[in-house]
Amino acid sequence: xxxxxxxxxxxxxxxxxxxxxxxxxxxxxxxxxxxxxxxxxxxxxxxxxxxxxxxxxxxxxxxxxxxxxxxxxxxxxxxxxxxxxxxxxxxxxxxxxxxxxxxxxxxxxxxxxxxxxxxxxxxxxxxxxxxxxxxxxxxxxxxxxxxxxxxxxxxxxxxxxxxxxxxxxxxxxxxxxxxxxxxxxxxxxxxxxxxxxxxxxxxxxxxxxxxxxxxxxxxxxxxxxxxxxxxxxxxxxxxxxxxxxxxxxxxxxxxxxxxxxxxxxxxxxxxxxxxxxxxxxxxxxxxxxxxxxxxxxxxxxxxxxxxxxxxxxxxxxxxxxxxxxxxxxxxxxxxxxxxxxxxxxxxxxxxxxxxxxxxxxxxxxxxxxxxxxxxxxxxxxxxxxxxxxxxxxxxxxxxxxxxxxxxxxxxxxxxxxxxxxxxxxxxxxxxxxxxxxxxxxxxxxxxxxxxxxxxxxxxxxxxxxxxxxxxxxxxxxxxxxxxxxxxxxxxxxxxxxxxxxxxxxxxxxxxxxxxxxxxxxxxxxxxxxx
Amino acid sequence: xxxxxxxxxxxxxxxxxxxxxxxxxxxxxxxxxxxxxxxxxxxxxxxxxxxxxxxxxxxxxxxxxxxxxxxxxxxxxxxxxxxxxxxxxxxxxxxxxxxxxxxxxxxxxxxxxxxxxxxxxxxxxxxxxxxxxxxxxxxxxxxxxxxxxxxxxxxxxxxxxxxxxxxxxxxxxxxxxxxxxxxxxxxxxxxxxxxxxxxxxxxxxxxxxxxxxxxxxxxxxxxxxxxxxxxxxxxxxxxxxxxxxxxxxxxxxxxxxxxxxxxxxxxxxxxxxxxxxxxxxxxxxxxxxxxxxxxxxxxxxxxxxxxxxxxxxxxxxxxxxxxxxxxxxxxxxxxxxxxxxxxxxxxxxxxxxxxxxxxxxxxxxxxxxxxxxxxxxxxxxxxxxxxxxxxxxxxxxxxxxxxxxxxxxxxxxxxxxxxxxxxxxxxxxxxxxxxxxxxxxxxx
Numbered sequence: 001x002x003x004x005x006x007x008x009x010x011x012x013x014x015x016x017x018x019x020x021x022x023x024x025x026x027x028x029x030x031x032x033x034x035x036x037x038x039x040x041x042x043x044x045x046x047x048x049x050x051x052x053x054x055x056x057x058x059x060x061x062x063x064x065x066x067x068x069x070x071x072x073x074x075x076x077x078x079x080x081x082x083x084x085x086x087x088x089x090x091x092x093x094x095x096x097x098x099x100x101x102x103x104x105x106x107x108x109x110x111x112x113x114x115x116x117x118x119x120x121x122x123x124x125x126x127x128x129x130x131x132x133x134x135x136x137x138x139x140x141x142x143x144x145x146x147x148x149x150x151x152x153x154x155x156x157x158x159x160x161x162x163x164x165x166x167x168x169x170x171x172x173x174x175x176x177x178x179x180x181x182x183x184x185x186x187x188x189x190x191x192x193x194x195x196x197x198x199x200x201x202x203x204x205x206x207x208x209x210x211x212x213x214x215x216x217x218x219x220x221x222x223x224x225x226x227x228x229x230x231x232x233x234x235x236x237x238x239x240x241x242x243x244x245x246x247x248x249x250x251x252x253x254x255x256x257x258x259x260x261x262x263x264x265x266x267x268x269x270x271x272x273x274x275x276x277x278x279x280x281x282x283x284x285x286x287x288x289x290x291x292x293x294x295x296x297x298x299x300x301x302x303x304x305x306x307x308x309x310x311x312x313x314x315x316x317x318x319x320x321x322x323x324x325x326x327x328x329x330x331x332x333x334x335x336x337x338x339x340x341x342x343x344x345x346x347x348x349x350x351x352x353x354x355x356x357x358x359x360x361x362x363x364x365x366x367x368x369x370x371x372x373x374x375x376x377x378x379x380x381x382x383x384x385x386x387x388x389x390x391x392x393x394x395x396x397x398x399x400x401x402x403x404x405x406x407x408x409x410x411x412x413x414x415x416x417x418x419x420x421x422x423x424x425x426x427x428x429x430x431x432x433x434x435x436x437x438x439x440x441x442x443x444x445x446x447x448x449x450x451x452x453x454x455x456x457x458x459x460x461x462x463x464x465x466x467x468x469x470x471x472x473x474x475x476x477x478x479x480x481x482x483x484x485x486x487x488x489x490x491x492x493x494x495x496x497x498x499x500x501x502x503x504x505x506x507x508x509x510x511x512x513x514x515x516x517x518x519x520x521x522x523x524x525x526x527x528x529x530x
Numbered sequence: 531x532x533x534x535x536x537x538x539x540x541x542x543x544x545x546x547x548x549x550x551x552x553x554x555x556x557x558x559x560x561x562x563x564x565x566x567x568x569x570x571x572x573x574x575x576x577x578x579x580x581x582x583x584x585x586x587x588x589x590x591x592x593x594x595x596x597x598x599x600x601x602x603x604x605x606x607x608x609x610x611x612x613x614x615x616x617x618x619x620x621x622x623x624x625x626x627x628x629x630x631x632x633x634x635x636x637x638x639x640x641x642x643x644x645x646x647x648x649x650x651x652x653x654x655x656x657x658x659x660x661x662x663x664x665x666x667x668x669x670x671x672x673x674x675x676x677x678x679x680x681x682x683x684x685x686x687x688x689x690x691x692x693x694x695x696x697x698x699x700x701x702x703x704x705x706x707x708x709x710x711x712x713x714x715x716x717x718x719x720x721x722x723x724x725x726x727x728x729x730x731x732x733x734x735x736x737x738x739x740x741x742x743x744x745x746x747x748x749x750x751x752x753x754x755x756x757x758x759x760x761x762x763x764x765x766x767x768x769x770x771x772x773x774x775x776x777x778x779x780x781x782x783x784x785x786x787x788x789x790x791x792x793x794x795x796x797x798x799x800x801x802x803x804x805x806x807x808x809x810x811x812x813x814x815x816x817x818x819x820x821x822x823x824x825x826x827x828x829x830x831x832x833x834x835x836x837x838x839x840x841x842x843x844x845x846x847x848x849x850x851x852x853x854x855x856x857x858x859x860x861x862x863x864x865x866x867x868x869x870x871x872x873x874x875x876x877x878x879x880x881x882x883x884x885x886x887x888x889x890x891x892x893x894x895x896x897x898x899x900x901x902x903x904x905x906x907x908x909x910x911x912x913x914x915x916x917x918x919x920x921x922x923x924x925x926x927x928x929x930x931x932x933x934x935x936x937x938x939x940x941x942x943x944x945x946x947x948x949x950x951x952x953x954x955x956x957x958x959x960x961x962x963x964x965x966x967x968x969x970x971x972x973x974x
Contacts, residue, residue, distance in 0.1 A: 082625075083624070083625050083626055084621070084622075084624065087595075087596070087617070087621075088596060088598070089597070089598075090598040091598070091599070091600075092600065093600060093601075094581070094600070104573065105573075105574075105575055105576060106576065107575065107576055107577040107578070108577065108578040108579075109577065109578065109579050109580070110579075110580045110581075111531075111580065111581045111582060111583075111600045112531070112580070112582075121578075121580075124578055125578075127651065128576055128577075128578060128651060129576075131651035131652065131655060132566065132573050132576055132651070132655055134655065134659065135566075135568065135572070135573045135655050135658045135659050135662055136572055136573040137571060137572035137573075137662070138570075138572050165617075165620075166620075185782075186781070186783070222783055224782045224783060226782065229782065229787055229789050229896075230896065231782065231783045231895075231896060305569075305570070306569050306570050306671065306673060306707075307569045307570070307574055307673070308569075308673075309569055309671075309673035309705045309707060310567075310569070310673040310674045310675055310703055310704065310705040310716070311675070313888070313905075313973070314707075314711075314974075316972070316973070395577070395579035395581065396577070396579075397575040397576070397577050399575070434891045434892055434893045434901065435891060436889045436890070436891045436901045436902055436903070436924070437889060438888065438889070438903045438905075438922065438924070438971040438972075438973035439888055439889070439903070439905055439973050440972070440973035440974065441973075442971055442972045442973050443903065443924055443969060443970070443971035443972070443973065445893075445901050445924060445926075445968075445969075447893060465894075467893060467901075469924070469968070469969050471972070500565070500567050500675040500677075500703075501563075501565055501577075501677065502951070520969075522926070522968070524893050524894050524899060524926070525894075525897070527893070527899060527926035527966065527968060528893075528894060528897040528899040528926070528928060528931075529931065529966070530897065
C-alpha cells in the first residue's frame with residue numbers, strides 16, 4: 001500500500017481548491033456536478049470507436065486488440081477544524097488501445113476522444129509494438145476467455161455524487177467541532193468519493209460497461225501536551241469501502257469522535273511497552289493491512305515470476321512452492337475474491353475482460369493459489385485467468401492487481417471477548433499505523449492506532465510505543481485462533497501501489513480478530529534512541 | 531499535448547476572459563510520455579500517453595471555487611469557468627483566503643532539452659537492447675524501466691501573473707539479479723537531457739555489482755557505521771523535508787517544534803558538514819522555477835553547516851506569522867566533498883555499504899523515526915575494501931540521526947531514491963556512525 005500517493009493527492013489538492021468556511025456559515029445549497037464526460041457520447045458512438053480501433057489494429061498486424069474508454073471521477077472534501085481545506089471535483093477521461101503484434105504488446109492512449117485520435121492512437125500502438133519486437137524475447141500469449149456483452153454496477157444505495165457538498169461539509173465541521181469540544185487540539189477530516197466508469201471492448205467480441213463506486217471518509221484527532229511537547233494522534237476506524245454515501249450515513253461519527261479523543265488522551269499517558277515476545281490479538285481494523293502485505297502481495301503471480309523485480313520486488317512464494325508451502329497454521333484459510341460484498345476490488349469483469357470470481361489462496365495453511373491475468377496464468381499451467389488485470393487510468397497498461405484477499409473466519413464459535421479471556425500475556429492491537437515489509441515479503445514491521453495490554457485474560461490498560469516485527473511464514477504459523485464470522489469486518493486501501501509507471505488500485509481485506517503467539521514486540525521510543 | 535508559450539498564453543487568456551469573478555487563476559499542464567518496461571531479460575509492457583488539463587480557480591470575495599477539466603472546446607471552457615464561479619458563490623468565506631498572485635519574476639529555467647524531446651522508438655529500444663543482451667551474455671536476470679517525456683506548465687491569474695515552463699525528463703532504472711536468486715543490484719538515474727544518461731555504463735555497474743552481491747553472509751543486527759550510496763542518501767534527505775513544515779512546527783506537532791513554543795529555526799540540529807539547499811536554476815539538478823500557483827522558487831537554504839535555516843511555509847502561514855514565504859521546493863542539493871565513493875570506502879576500516887533503501891515509512895512523527903529495509907546490494911567493508919556481501923537488514927533510524935552522525939561524505943551526484951517521485955536530488959554518499967539495524971531480512 002502506498003500512502004505517499006494519498007499525501008501527494010491531498011497536498012496537491014489543497015492549493016488548487018482551497019475553500020474556507022467559518023463555523024455555522026455553511027451555506028451550500030446545491031451539488032456541483034461537472035460534466036460526466038462519458039455521458040456525452042452515446043453507446044453507438046463508443047462502440048463505433050471501439051470497432052474502428054480494433055479494425056485498424058487488425059489491419060496493422062495485430063492478432064489481438066482491446067479498447068478501453070474510462071472516466072475517473074473523484075470528489076474530495078476535507079476540513080481542518082472549521083476551515084475547509086479542499087473541495088475538489090475532478091474528472092479524468094480518455095481512452096487507450098492495446099494490441100499484440102507478432103507476440104509483442106503495443107499500448108497508446110489519449111485524452112482526446114475523436115475518430116481521428118482513435119485512428120492515430122491505434123496506429124501508434126501498432127507502431128510501438130513493431131519497434132519493440134527485437135527486445136521481446138518471449139511472445140505474449142493469452143489464455144482464453146469467454147466474450148461478454150454486459151453492464152455491471154457496484155450495488156450502491158445512495159451515490160455520494162448525489163449528496164450536496166453542503167451536507168458533506170456540515171458533517172466534517174460537526175466532527176471537528178466535537179473533537180475540539182472534547183479536548184482534542186486539532187481535528188482534520190475528509191470524505192473522498194470515487195466513480196470509475198469504464199468501457200472495454202476486445203477483438204474477441206467483448207463489449208463490457210462498468211460503473212464502479214467507492215468511498216473513503218476519515219478523521220484524525222491530535223492531542224498535544226504543551227508542557228512536554230509530546231503529541232499523539234488517533235484516526236477514526238472508518239474504512240475505504242466499495243459502497244457509496246450510505247456508508248457515511250450508517251457510521252456513528254459522534255460516538256467514534258468521543259472514543260478517538262478519549263483514546264488519544266489515554267495513549268499520551270500510557271506506559272511505554274516493554275519489548276520482548278508477547279501474544280498478539282489483531283483486530284480486523286489492523287489485521288487487514290498485515291494480510292495485504294504478507295499474503296496479498298506475495299501471492300501475485302507476476303511478482304513471483306519476476307515481472308515486478310525492478311520496483312515492487314519479487315516474492316518468496318515462488319511457483320515451486322505452490323501446493324507445498326505450509327504458509328500458516330491449519331486454522332488459516334485465505335481467499336482471493338473479486339466478487340466479495342462491499343469489496344473495493346469487487347467488479348463484474350477485470351481489465352482483460354475476464355468475468356470475476358473467488359478462489360483459495362491459502363487452504364488449511366497450505367499455499368494453493370495465485371492471482372493471475374490472461375497473460376500470466378499459463379506460466380503456472382492454468383487454462384484460465386482468475387480476473388486480476390487492472391489499470392488505474394485510461395493512460396496506463398493493465399497489470400496484475402490484487403483482488404480482495406480475506407482471512408476466513410473461524411468455524412467454531414469464538415468472540416473477541418472469548419479470545420481475550422483466553423490470553424494470559426498479550427497485546428490487542430486496533431487500527432493500522434506504520435507498516436513496512438521487504439521486497440520478497442519475509443520481514444515486516446507494523447504499528448497500530450491503539451495497543452491494549454492483556455494480562456490473565458483481561459484488558460488492563462493502554463500501552464504506547466508498540467511495534468511488532470515478524471517473518472511471514474513464522475507469523476502465520478503462530479496463528480492459533482480466529483474469531484467467528486460475527487466479528488468479521490472489512491478493511492482496505494484506495495492506494496495499493498505497484499508497477500511502472502506507478503499505479504494505485506483499491507482493495508479490501510476482511511478478517512475476524514485473530515491471535516498470534518509469541519510475536520517480537522519492539523519499543524519504538526527505544527528504537528529512536530530516546 | 532504540448533503547447534508552446536504563445537499557445538498556452540492564448541488559451542489561458544481565453545479561459546480568463548470568460549470570468550465574471552473578482553479574480554481568477556488557471557494552471558494548464560500538458561505532457562507526452564513514452565515508457566518501456568522489461569523483466570526476465572525481455573520487454574514486458576510499453577506505453578504512450580498524451581494529456582492536457584486545466585485547473586481553474588475563481589474567487590468571489592473570500593470565497594473560491596475550483597474545477598479541473600481536460601476538454602478544450604469553447605463551450606467546455608466557458609462552462610468550467612462558470613461552474614468554478616457557481617461553487618465559489620455557494621461557499622462560505624475562506625478564513626485562510628489568499629488572493630491570486632500578481633506578476634512575478636522567475637529564475638531562468640534550464641530544465642528542457644531538445645535531445646530528449648527528439649527521442650524516437652529506436653533510441654528508446656536501444657537502451658533496453660544493451661542490458662538485455664549483456665544480461666544474457668553474463669547469465670543474470672534483468673528487469674527495468676525506461677521513460678522519457680516532454681511536459682509543460684503554464685499559470686495565469688487575473689492579477690497579472692503569467693508563468694510558462696517547458697521541460698523534459700528521462701529515467702532509466704535496472705535491477706539485475708543472479709540466476710540462483712541470491713544476488714541483486716540496482717541502478718537508476720534521471721536527467722533532463724538524455725545525453726547525460728549513460729545506460730550502458732549503468733548496466734555494466736549493475737551486472738558487476740550483482741555478481742559481487744551473490745550469496746550474502748549474515749551479520750547480527752545492531753548499530754553500525756554505514757556508507758549510504760547516493761540513492762540511499764537521497765531518501766534520507768527527501769524524507770527529512772516532509773517533516774519540515776513551518777505550520778506543524780509552530781503548532782506544536784513536529785520534531786521541529788521548540789519546547790515552550792515556536793520552531794527550531796536557527797538551532798544547530800545536525801552535523802557541521804550538513805548544508806542542504808534548493809535552487810531550480812542550479813545545473814546540477816535543474817527543476818521548475820515556480821509552484822503550481824506561480825510562486826517563484828529561488829535558492830532556499832534548509833540547513834547551513836548543521837543549523838536549521840528554513841522550514842517550508844505557504845503564503846497564508848507566512849502572512850499569519852509575518853514571516854517569509856518558503857515554497858515547497860522542486861529540487862534538493864546537499865553539499866558534498868571531493869572523494870569518490872571508492873575513496874570513501876578505502877578510508878574506512880569497518881562499515882556497511884548500503885546501495886539503497888526500500889519501503890520506508892514513518893514510525894513516529896515526533897522523533898522522525900523511520901523504518902525500512904536495505905535492498906539490492908549490502909556489503910561489509912573491512913580495512914578499506916569490500917570484504918563480502920551481507921544479508922539485508924530492517925532499520926529503525928531517523929534522517930536527523932543520519933545527519934547528526936555524519937562523519938564524512940563524498941562527491942555529490944544526481945540520485946534517485948526509492949521513496950521520492952517529485953524532487954530532483956543531488957547528494958553525496960554519506961558516511962554515518964551508529965546506524966540502527968533492527969533485524970535481519972531473508973529477502974534478496
